[in-house]
Amino acid sequence: MVELPSNPTTGYSWANRSAEKAVVEQVGTMEYMRDSPEGLVGVGGMEIWRFRATKPGRQNLLLGYARPWEKDLAPVKTVSFMVVVAP
Numbered sequence: 001m002v003e004l005p006s007n008p009t010t011g012y013s014w015a016n017r018s019a020e021k022a023v024v025e026q027v028g029t030m031e032y033m034r035d036s037p038e039g040l041v042g043v044g045g046m047e048i049w050r051f052r053a054t055k056p057g058r059q060n061l062l063l064g065y066a067r068p069w070e071k072d073l074a075p076v077k078t079v080s081f082m083v084v085v086a087p
Contacts, residue, residue, distance in 0.1 A: 002051070004063065004079065007044035008032065011067045012076065014047050023059035023085050024051040056087040 004014050016026060027050040034045040051061070061083050064075030 002049040002061075002063070002081070003046045004049070004065070005044060006032065006047040006065070007042070009042045011069075012065050013068065014049070014063045014065050015068070015075075016049075017062045017064045017075070017078070018060065019062075020059050023054060023057045024061065024083050025054050026050070027052045051083075053085040056085050058085075059083045 006012065006014060014030070031048040032045055033048060035043055049063070059082075061081045063079050065077035066073065066075040
């Protein structure tokens with residue numbers, strides 16, 4: 001499970017930008033948890049991503065924070081995790 005700060009009211013969201021998909025795969029869809037009570041507009045929260053190991057090995061998991069419609073721009077933030085799945 002990976003939790004990343006996010007604010008969908010800005011149009012930005014995290015996307016899996018990993019080139020490799022051999023060791024882990026995303027399970028289900030991303031979930032969003034608000035940091036504050038319902039009814040407040042423009043408040044950030046956390047995106048929650050779940051992954052499952054598919055086989056032993058190593059994989060660089062890369063996530064980028066961008067607006068999906070801005071295809072020619074680099075993400076404003078990126079995070080990278082080296083995932084190691086033991087046999």
